[in-house]
Amino acid sequence: QKEVEQDPGPLSVPEGAIVSLNCTYSNSAFQYFMWYRQYSRKGPELLMYTYSSGNKEDGRFTAQVDKSSKYISLFIRDSQPSDSATYLCARDNTDKLIFGTGTRLQVFP
Amino acid sequence: DGGITQSPKYLFRKEGQNVTLSCEQNLNHDAMYWYRQDPGQGLRLIYYSQIVNDFQKGDIAEGYSVSREKKESFPLTVTSAQKNPTAFYLCASSPGHSGANVLTFGAGSRLTVL
Numbered sequence: 001q002k003e004v005e006q007d008p009g010p011l012s013v014p015e016g017a018i019v020s021l022n023c024t025y026s027n028s029a030f031q032y033f034m035w036y037r038q039y040s041r042k043g044p045e046l047l048m049y050t051y052s053s054g055n056k057e058d059g060r061f062t063a064q065v066d067k068s069s070k071y072i073s074l075f076i077r078d079s080q081p082s083d084s085a086t087y088l089c090a091r092d093n094t095d096k097l098i099f100g101t102g103t104r105l106q107v108f109p
Numbered sequence: 110d111g112g113i114t115q116s117p118k119y120l121f122r123k124e125g126q127n128v129t130l131s132c133e134q135n136l137n138h139d140a141m142y143w144y145r146q147d148p149g150q151g152l153r154l155i156y157y158s159q160i161v162n163d164f165q166k167g168d169i170a171e172g173y174s175v176s177r178e179k180k181e182s183f184p185l186t187v188t189s190a191q192k193n194p195t196a197f198y199l200c201a202s203s204p205g206h207s208g209a210n211v212l213t214f215g216a217g218s219r220l221t222v223l
Contacts, residue, residue: 097210
């Protein structure tokens with residue numbers, strides 16, 4: 001079993017839709033979880049990170065961690081074509097990050 | 110501007126040749142990392158370094174080598190022993206202190222073996 005599992009997609013939604021991106025993880029010993037966005041042929045950039053359980057909101061983006069079910073989610077409200085990218089979840093393993101495979105999102109006008 | 114610079118952006122290599130990918134950061138970060146990205150496989154850790162003159166193997170270190178002689182530099186050599194080196198290589202750094210291990214990535218280097 002991979003440490004972080006993520007549906008690769010692709011996920012295709014119309015502009016303005018609410019997007020839900022999800023990951024599951026297998027080791028609950030660590031506290032920080034992160035979401036990165038990667039545009040084609042570019043390096044990933046940090047969107048946000050959360051500590052332990054609960055929600056964190058930043059503009060149109062909300063990150064949620066459910067430690068009881070080992071589930072992490074990223075919600076994007078009012079999605080825009082500029083949100084089209086690959087979204088990578090990651091678990092902080094203290095001295096390194098363990099990444100999921102990434103979900104490719106396409107938002108069409 | 111603070112950031113991570115990777116070079117070259119594109120690199121072509123003949124089979125049997127070693128190549129070195131450069132990674133320089135001016136963020137004053139202690140920790141540096143090399144990841145490999147292949148379609149459908151996410152980011153896989155090759156090597157990482159928490160301090161100068163020390164580094165650890167990641168999940169796929171075979172066929173690669175690194176050095177960390179300076180805080181700001183962490184070059185990666187892809188040796189001829191790496192059986193399938195064609196990939197997108199990403200360098201990253203983090204402050205290395207307690208708390209969230211937030212990585213900042215470079216723009217990547219794409220290596221193609223001819």
